[in-house]
Amino acid sequence: MAVRKLLDDWYRQRAADVFAKVLLEMVPRLGLRRTLPPMRLLSMRTQWGSCSPKGEIVLNPHLVKAPRPCIEYVVAHELCHLREHNHSDRFYRHLARALPDWEARKVELDDLAELLLNR
Numbered sequence: 557m558a559v560r561k562l563l564d565d566w567y568r569q570r571a572a573d574v575f576a577k578v579l580l581e582m583v584p585r586l587g588l589r590r591t592l593p594p595m596r597l598l599s600m601r602t603q604w605g606s607c608s609p610k611g612e613i614v615l616n617p618h619l620v621k622a623p624r625p626c627i628e629y630v631v632a633h634e635l636c637h638l639r640e641h642n643h644s645d646r647f648y649r650h651l652a653r654a655l656p657d658w659e660a661r662k663v664e665l666d667d668l669a670e671l672l673l674n675r
C-alpha cells in the first residue's frame with residue numbers, strides 16, 4: 557500500500573536523524589574515546605538493536621516511535637557492547653554508570669514493545 561510505504565520512509569528518515577543525535581550524545585557519556593561507530597537501520601520484529609562483532613550498531617527504525625529516554629537506553633546498551641560483547645556484570649556496570657536509571661527505561665520500553673513493533 558502506497559501510504560504504508562510513505563509512512564515507513566518517513567519513519568526511517570526520522571529514525572536516521574534522531575538516532576544520529578542520540579549516538580552523538582551517548583558516545584562521550586559512555587566514556588568511549590572513539591569516533592562515532594557506523595550505524596545501520598534494520599526493521600526487526602523482536603529486537604530494538606544489536607551490535608555486530610565488527611562494531612556496527614544496528615537499530616530498529618520503529619524505535620523512533622518510543623519516548624526519547626527509551627531510545628537513549630537502547631543506544632547506550634548497544635554502545636556498551638563495543639566494550640563488552642556480552643551481558644556480563646562489567647557490561648551492566650558500564651551501562652549503569654552512563655544511565656543509572658536504565659532499568660526504568662527498559663521497563664517502559666518493554667511495555668510499549670508490542671504497540672511499537674506491530675503498529
Ligand SMILES: [Zn+2]
Pocket residue numbers: 633637642643
Ligand atoms: Zn545486549
